[in-house]
Each structure stands twice: as C-alpha cells, then as structure tokens.
Amino acid sequence: MRRWWVPALLLTGGMQVAVGQGPAGPQGPQARPADVASVDAIIAATYDVISGPAGQARDWDRMRSLFAPGARLIPTGPAPDGSTRSRVLSLEEYIQLAGPQLEKNGFFEREIGRVAEQYGHIAHLMSAYESRNRADDPEPFVRGVNSFQLLNDGNRWWVVTIFWQSETPEAPIPERLLRRP
Numbered sequence: 001m002r003r004w005w006v007p008a009l010l011l012t013g014g015m016q017v018a019v020g021q022g023p024a025g026p027q028g029p030q031a032r033p034a035d036v037a038s039v040d041a042i043i044a045a046t047y048d049v050i051s052g053p054a055g056q057a058r059d060w061d062r063m064r065s066l067f068a069p070g071a072r073l074i075p076t077g078p079a080p081d082g083s084t085r086s087r088v089l090s091l092e093e094y095i096q097l098a099g100p101q102l103e104k105n106g107f108f109e110r111e112i113g114r115v116a117e118q119y120g121h122i123a124h125l126m127s128a129y130e131s132r133n134r135a136d137d138p139e140p141f142v143r144g145v146n147s148f149q150l151l152n153d154g155n156r157w158w159v160v161t162i163f164w165q166s167e168t169p170e171a172p173i174p175e176r177l178l179r180r181p
Contacts (some may be wrong), residue, residue: 031065036156039123047109054106060095067091068158076165106133113178123150128177143167
C-alpha cells in the first residue's frame with residue numbers, strides 16, 4: 001500500500017519552514033501602510049508607481065516595498081518564429097530594463113477591469129490594463145492582462161508575481177475581465 005501521506009507530510013513540513021522565512025522580517029524599504037492594507041490598495045499602488053510623465057523619476061523604493069523577496073515579473077509575447085515566450089525577471093532586473101524606458105518616454109498604466117479570487121492568505125487577480133505614454137493620450141498604445149499573485153502575511157499584502165500578456169487581434173481581452181472591481 002502506498003503511503004501518499006508521507007510525501008505530503010514532508011512537503012507540508014518543508015512549506016512551513018519556507019513560509020516562516022517568507023516576506024515578514026527585515027528586507028528593503030518600508031511600505032506605506034495605505035499601499036499594502038488591502039488587495040485593492042496594493043494593485044492601485046503597483047499601477048501608480050510605474051506611471052508618470054516623461055522625464056520623471058519613478059519611486060523605485062516604493063515599488064520595492066510592494067514586492068515580496070524573490071518576487072518575479074514575467075512578460076510574455078510573440079517570438080520571431082511565431083511561438084509565445086516568456087522572460088522571468090527579478091524586481092531589480094525589471095527596474096534596470098524597464099525603468100529607463102518608462103522615465104524617458106512617459107508611461108501611464110491603469111486597470112480597466114479585474115477578476116479576483118482569494119483563498120486564505122493568497123489572492124490571484126486577472127487585471128486588464130491599458131497603457132499610454134501621456135495621461136491625456138486619446139488612445140492607449142497597448143492593452144493587456146496582468147496576472148497578479150499576492151500574499152497576505154497576516155500584517156500586509158505582498159506582490160509575489162506579475163505575469164502579463166499584451167492584447168492582440170488573435171487574443172482580445174475577454175469581456176469578463178473588463179468589469180471594474
């Protein structure tokens with residue numbers, strides 16, 4: 001007879017250690033309490049911190065304060081061969097790669113709809129967005145969906161992962177994701 005509970009017990013025990021060493025504790029900059037008090041607040045803060053006019057430095061320490069240690073940002077998109085690929089970035093890699101472009105060209109991203117699920121201390125959101133170079137641009141230059149994974153450690157919310165895909169004619173944003181939260 002297989003003892004399925006033995007690996008499950010070992011896995012669970014390992015997870016208890018991992019969770020105990022999770023986001024809580026000393027790491028980067030202190031978050032603004034209002035930024036991390038709720039799911040809505042941390043999503044709004046995430047969109048806000050990357051947005052701003054051309055020439056304006058972003059508050060990267062504020063962004064760091066929103067993300068759990070080891071968090072990942074994962075853009076997806078078409079490859080030259082027609083397949084879809086992803087690139088896994090640490091928060092620091094994202095800041096180094098995207099930061100100069102956001103600040104040079106201006107970038108305003110806002111949520112235009114969301115579907116969310118929460119279980120205990122974890123939440124998953126499919127957050128539809130649109131992006132503009134200037135806040136008053138009549139049309140976005142891109143729309144898409146950010147898949148957020150969040151963790152509440154008992155004190156605050158943390159961004160664990162953002163995995164995203166831009167909208168294409170072949171993959172329009174579904175209507176169900178365009179409902180406002």
